[in-house]
Amino acid sequence: xxxxxxxxLRIDNLVIPRFMAAPLDGVTDSPLRQVIREFSKEELLMTxxxxxxxxxxxxxxxxxxxxxxxxxLAYQVSANRVQDIDTAVEKIIANGFKMLNLNCGCPSxxxxxxxxxxxxxxxxxxxxxxxxxxxxxxxxxxxxxLKIRAGYKFKNAVEVAKLAxxxxxSCLMIHPRTAPEGFxxxxxxxxxxxxxxxxxIPVIFSGNVNNFERAKKTHELTGVDGFMIGRALWGxxxxxxxxxxxxxxxxxxxxxxxxxRYALQNFHLNIEHYGERVGFNSFKKQVAQYIRNVxxxxxxxKKLLTSQTAPIMQEYxxxxxxxxxxxxPTVAPTNQGIGL
Ligand SMILES: Cc1cc2nc3c(=O)[nH]c(=O)nc-3n(C[C@H](O)[C@H](O)[C@H](O)COP(=O)(O)O)c2cc1C
Numbered sequence: 001x002x003x004x005x006x007x008x009l010r011i012d013n014l015v016i017p018r019f020m021a022a023p024l025d026g027v028t029d030s031p032l033r034q035v036i037r038e039f040s041k042e043e044l045l046m047t048x049x050x051x052x053x054x055x056x057x058x059x060x061x062x063x064x065x066x067x068x069x070x071x072x073l074a075y076q077v078s079a080n081r082v083q084d085i086d087t088a089v090e091k092i093i094a095n096g097f098k099m100l101n102l103n104c105g106c107p108s109x110x111x112x113x114x115x116x117x118x119x120x121x122x123x124x125x126x127x128x129x130x131x132x133x134x135x136x137x138x139x140x141x142x143x144x145x146l147k148i149r150a151g152y153k154f155k156n157a158v159e160v161a162k163l164a165x166x167x168x169x170s171c172l173m174i175h176p177r178t179a180p181e182g183f184x185x186x187x188x189x190x191x192x193x194x195x196x197x198x199x200x201i202p203v204i205f206s207g208n209v210n211n212f213e214r215a216k217k218t219h220e221l222t223g224v225d226g227f228m229i230g231r232a233l234w235g236x237x238x239x240x241x242x243x244x245x246x247x248x249x250x251x252x253x254x255x256x257x258x259x260x261r262y263a264l265q266n267f268h269l270n271i272e273h274y275g276e277r278v279g280f281n282s283f284k285k286q287v288a289q290y291i292r293n294v295x296x297x298x299x300x301x302k303k304l305l306t307s308q309t310a311p312i313m314q315e316y317x318x319x320x321x322x323x324x325x326x327x328x329p330t331v332a333p334t335n336q337g338i339g340l
Pocket of ligand 1: 022023024025026027048049076103105106147175183206207208209228229230231232
């Protein structure tokens with residue numbers, strides 16, 4: 001018997017599980033992705049969004065840096081004009097990324113004021129020009145996919161989705177909120193169903209999926225083909241695994257001690273990837289999420305976030321790890337993730 005949840009998803013020549021990681025700028029960087037891979041080996045991961053001009057012109061190609069374990073790995077770009085697309089596409093393909101995703105969903109005014117991100121949903125002639133250009137430039141070498149919202153200010157996801165499919169997009173990811181709705185208002189499941197019914201390409205849902213029950217309910221309401229896990233992975237890189245296990249009727253467990261050890265691993269990978277100073281500072285964003293479940297979390301958070309050097313932070317994390325060294329594995333808390 002076919003089982004929707006275990007049957008893989010095909011996006012052109014890429015065959016992947018139905019659950020995948022969403023891109024979170026400043027969060028799902030290479031170090032976190034490497035820790036996610038400790039649990040989830042086959043699921044699609046995605047880079048943080050970078051503008052095509054940045055990809056085309058960055059002197060040291062930092063944004064293209066990743067480790068092989070992160071595959072299958074998609075690269076996400078933003079764009080507001082055709083200039084630089086060809087150069088960016090060649091670099092992305094030459095660096096081995098398995099998919100190129102265009103961001104049409106970012107609500108941040110720093111992005112939308114130039115016409116990129118979700119603002120593209122309000123400028124269909126420009127969006128069409130960009131989609132056709134990307135498609136020509138990629139020329140079938142890797143799948144070209146698009147991530148959208150319900151709309152910019154006005155909900156036009158169905159129109160945008162049809163345009164995308166007509167312009168050669170192979171898969172559509174949708175976060176069903178408008179730009180002013182940010183990441184916390186009610187999700188519009190009806191518009192996702194309309195999008196799914198209007199398309200023949202796969203449709204992936206992104207929004208508040210932090211356990212298998214939510215994925216199941218979302219599937220019932222919308223008929224989508226796959227699911228992106230976003231904020232639920234923040235400080236919980238086992239979340240994808242937990243959900244895919246639940247989809248197969250199994251229960252995932254992890255101890256608080258293990259959680260802290262993965263935080264330590266993420267910390268070391270951060271230092272390795274960014275260098276000590278940047279790596280230590282940027283890890284502050286992650287560490288607060290990792291330690292949500294320890295006793296006296298507020299106190300530990302304060303210590304970790306005010307630590308002045310990498311060795312001090314490491315010392316605190318090691319102290320926490322030894323405090324929880326022999327805790328038994330339990331079911332991880334479900335409602336993890338900012339705003340979920
Ligand atoms: C801090 C943060 C950064 C994000 N960065 C990106 C990004 O770079 N590209 C993108 O397409 N979406 C980005 N998103 C949106 C997420 O990919 C996702 O669509 C959204 O958070 C809803 O899913 P979730 O409820 O599972 O988190 C970001 C969201 C947050 C909260």
